[in-house]
Amino acid sequence: MREARFEVLVGVVGAPVHRYLVRRAAADAVDDVLAETMLVLWRRLDDVPGLGDGTAVDPDEVLPWCYGVARGCLANARRAEGRRLRLVERLARTAEVLPTASVDHTELHEALRTLNELDREVVQLWAWEGLAPRGIAEVTGLTANAVSIRLHRAKKKLSVLLGRKNAVGAGQEKGKGGSEL
Template sequence: MPEADDEFAALWDAHYDDVLGYAARRVDHETARDLAAETFLIAWRRRADIPMDRPFPWLLHVTMNVLANAARGHRRRNRLWWRMREDRGLNEPVADVATRVVEDGRIGTALRRLSPRDREVLQLIGWEELDVNDAAVVMGCSAKTFSVRLHRARRRLSDVLAELDAEGQSRPIPTLQRSSQS
C-alpha cells in the first residue's frame, strides 16, 4: 500500500520531533526516544483511526498513554529494586548535584506539589503550546471540561506559589561565581 506508506511518512516527518519533545519534557531523552518510537508504532497499527485533519493531538494522546504505561512499569521495577536492596541491607543512593539544582526551582517545586492531572493540563498549554481544543483531545475530554480543568489548575498553581513564597522556599537557582583571581 504505497499511498498509506507515503501518508504515514508525511505524518512522521511533520510530528516526530514534537512528539519526541513532548516525551523529553517528561522523561530522560533516551526513554523519550523509545516512547516516541512506540507512539508511532501504535499510530502505524491504528493508522485508520488517526484523524488526519488534526493528527497531532491524537498522537499526543497516544504518547500520554504510552508514558503512563511506562511509568507504571517503572514503578513496579523500582519497587522490586528497592525490595531487593532492603533484603541486602543497602543504603539509598544520593541524588547528583545537577538534579538537585533543577528540582530546587520555584516552578518545579510548585508543579511537584500539584496533582499529576493538574501538571499535565498546565504542561500541555505551557510546554506543548496546544490550544484548549487540541489539549482536550490529548486529555480525552471536551474542550469545555478542559477549560475548567485549566482554570482550576492555574488557580491551584498560583496558590502553591503563594504558599512557597510565604514559606520562604522560593530560592533562586544558584549560579557559578567567577573567581576574583581570573
C-alpha cells in the first residue's frame, strides 16, 4: 500500500519537481538532489498534505509541500558543496611541496615478491594498512596466532633479503635487557 501511494505521488510531482530543480541547481547536481528529494518524500510519506490514501492526488495540494522538500534538499546540497570547496581551498593552501625525487622501492618490491601470496598479504596488511594481527586474521580467515607467526617469519625473511639484520632488538644495547642464550 505504501509503495502504491509513493508511486502515485511520484507520478504527480516527479516531473514538476525535476523542472523546479533544473531551474535552480547546477546541471550535474540535479539528479542527486532529485534523488535526495524523493528519498525524503518516501521517508515522510505520511506527512505529505493532501496525499490521503493516494488514489486521487490533487497536485495543487501536494506540490507546494514537495517543492519545500526539494528546496531544503537543494540547500543541503549547496552547503555540502560549499564545505567541499572550502576544504579543497584549505588543503591547497596548506599542502606541502612534495620532493621532486621519487624514492626507489624496487628492492623492497622484489623482496616482497619472494614471499608466498598469503605471507605477502599479511605483511602488506600490517605495514600498509596498519592492521594488528587480530584485524589481519579477520581479513585473511587465519587465526590471530597464525598471523603473528606468519608475520614474524615474513619480517625476518625480508630483513635478511634487504640486508638489515639486527642482532639487537630495537632500543636495547647488546647484552642488556633480555636473556642471552
